[in-house]
Amino acid sequence: MDLLLWLSGCLLACVLPSVRAAEEGASEPCGGYLDASQAGYITTPGYPLEYPPHQNCRWVITAPEPLQRIVLNFNPHFEIEKLDCRYDYVEIHDGNSENADLLGKHCSNIAPAPIISSGPSLHIKFVSDYAHQGAGFSLRYEIYKTGSDCSRNFTSPSGLIESPGFPDKYPHNLECSFIIIVPPSMDVTLSFLTFDLENDPCRAARATASTTGWKFGTDCLEWAL
């Protein structure tokens, strides 16, 4: 009898809460309205663990200014059931609803390249069906910075320069200038902590440091003296 009482007590105390937690996990709301003036992240529920079945998540990201654009950089760890994106997928629309132009529909385990809106809003939709899930996706959203927006002057004795979006992928079509200004008698030392540019010799992604004479391209490291 005591054992039966103990067992029924354990059932109530141990099993029911975990069932309830599983139900809450399954029905955990996803999606929402996001303000791009602060960069942030969107992930599938549970990422990087398997996303639940029966998901229908919608996010709308909006920039505060009508002329601003939004850039999405996906984490390379991307896994959505493949099968021609028929059952599970993430869709990005170039506006504030899914009626806006489709910028991409993605699945499989290859993360999309960076996506940039043409206007101040993006609509993101994630769908999963009843079976076969994956790790899902994680993306960083932020206001897209053009060349003049990403350029900066530095006058402090030391500082940190990061490409836009770092540590995620940098967006397309950027040209940023970073000018370090020091007193005439001083030298400037640059130490690269992380360096990861497109691996296509000298074609596109390139960093140059003209004050020290170094030129850096992924496969074309060279002296400029």
Ligand SMILES: [Ca+2]
């Ligand atoms: Ca599925």
